[in-house]
Amino acid sequence: MSLIVQKFGGSSVKDSEHLFNVAKIVTDKYKEGNDVVVVVSAQGDTTDDLIEKAQEINGNKSASKREMDMLLAAGEQISISLLAMAIQKLGCPSVSLLGWQAGFKTTSAHTSARIRKVDTLRIKKELDSRKIVVVAGFQGLSRYDDVTTLGRGGSDTSAVAIAAAMHADLCQIYTDVEGVYTADPRKVSGAIKLPEISYDEMLELATLGAQVLNNRSVEMAKKYNIELEVLSSLTKKPGTIVKEKPKMEKMLISGVAKDTNVTRISVTCIPDKPGLAFKMFSKLSARDINVDIILQSIGRNNTKDITFTVPKDKGTEAVEIVKNFADSIGAGEVIYDDNIAKVSIVGAGMETHAGVASKMFEALYDRQINIQMISTSEIKVSVLIDKRDADLAVEAIHDKFFPDND
């Protein structure tokens, strides 16, 4: 008998038909003799509908984050109770638990709280009485007894956190794709489903917009060595296993990913004093804005130009912070551009094989795609290009590395 954590996203539970489909998957695993904990997101568009209700009240201004969390947490409350009912209807005992009931203790950073720990007492009690436990993903409780949410994609993290806290044997993340592909299968016809992938590779792909798994969930899975399986709730096919050491494939790279959620910001004529760049980036970091590719160049009159990227949804906020800072130190212009895309290749094989980056650049050169910025790490090469060229770039790079799969 194993303990299995299964996570289903909003599209997998969007109506009663889908709920019964999920209930079937869950009860099948249960009937094999396993203990099953199910983590679910809010149904379909519920979260967006609730956000719209808040916007009707607040206009364009954002509402109190505490109240937004209170509002949004209602979404999973609906889906967990309905799923528990569907499981009961299929003849298996089931109980639904809210984030706080399932023991999720989080920081009090509303709308983007981090899990501090999971007190699994209640979950264990329910499993002991052979119930299928349905847990609200995405939500927890702060030390002030306020409802918090983990931010978009937080349900993946909830699932992995339970799996880690309970030493689960497997954590299955059900999505609307069949696994992790070498490129987006809806865009690139030759995309190959990977049977296995390492945490680090998955992490780069998640961060880079492959969007199959939330990156915090992969980080957590890596930290606690939880084996993840990414698979589809609609087909019965095996998915992709994410683990520490996947069995070696002869592939140089494991995927090509595109990320259009990028804004590029440039600050010109920064006085050449030590610590100024550090100060600017710490101001952004204080507001939870992650800075990605950074490029520094020499400007005119003993000044520097700094260019970097931030997530597009933080773009306006970042530009404001940077403008204020630039004014305060007597720097030049602040220029930003969000018509850009980041295209990346990821692969553990890179570490031992030279020439991977140049092969990627060659693919782009062949299609006359201009590279604006480059960033590399041990298992990743990213380039910043014009957004219009993004899909073409992904296809060109994929064809170069996987020539036989069209």
Add this chain to the structure above:
Amino acid sequence: MSLIVQKFGGSSVKDSEHLFNVAKIVTDKYKEGNDVVVVVSAQGDTTDDLIEKAQEINGNKSASKREMDMLLAAGEQISISLLAMAIQKLGCPSVSLLGWQAGFKTTSAHTSARIRKVDTLRIKKELDSRKIVVVAGFQGLSRYDDVTTLGRGGSDTSAVAIAAAMHADLCQIYTDVEGVYTADPRKVSGAIKLPEISYDEMLELATLGAQVLNNRSVEMAKKYNIELEVLSSLTKKPGTIVKEKPKMEKMLISGVAKDTNVTRISVTCIPDKPGLAFKMFSKLSARDINVDIILQSIGRNNTKDITFTVPKDKGTEAVEIVKNFADSIGAGEVIYDDNIAKVSIVGAGMETHAGVASKMFEALYDRQINIQMISTSEIKVSVLIDKRDADLAVEAIHDKFFPDND
């Protein structure tokens, strides 16, 4: 400075426009220097929509009551957070609290839990920091840390419970009517709004289907001597004050009410042994079915016939219980009828004035309305009549007692 508890029903918060109307009423009271606790129900049709979702899963069978509570409690979670946002938008600090956060400890009778106590620590803490506290009505937490609901109309009870626990100066129940009337003002043109009414009279009116206030809330208000005001959230007019000793009005009765939520059940030929009737009624009571008017008559061959009424929504359940019992004791038929209505007059004046009942019967006789059963108490006379005659009966009785108000 006073502590005021205000309660708003689902229709008062059904959309953003109504939410702002409520926020205005609340912030006006707050700006006068009062501490304000607001109790709200789920928005408009939310509860019905959620019930429909559950029915899609469960067909006609009723779902697990625990899961129904989990599902329905999401309704107030949405309305409290939106109202807190609206209050903040109007410039006042506000915080929303779920039933369990507001300290509502209830029994574990899911879907119809009773409040055991209210731990007001959190509410007090928020009031101390001069916040308007918005509390989810209708919901609480069982000793097993499960979300419970108090049943329909439970938000009134939530409001009175907070008022009682906090020794509030006033508890205002905002509804879509302007107060308590001598009859339903939508049906009877001469209906008069009462400035004041006693708990006992209100209790009879609530029980008898005047439906302005939930009867449990009035019972609780009476027990803790909380002054209630029933008023409209849409007009600025004063409502009706419900209190222990209203200033004496020269009215014989304070209202005429109609209740069509009634099923009449008759059991024929019950063997004449002591205790059989008691056993039957205790079986109903064990299932939380309230028996109202009871009539016993002599049947054939040394047997008895017993006729009584139960709420219509419990009718099917009651008939089943009674049939089983009748079979087990060798009684005769079980007959039921739900095409009936109970029409009642209520008034503390009755105690000291003779002839009130006969005046009522005369009014019915004048219109040729047949009385099937009669029940009286110190401040109430109820008759059971054909449902078709209900509106006519109310009007006839009202005209008789309030002849000058058409």
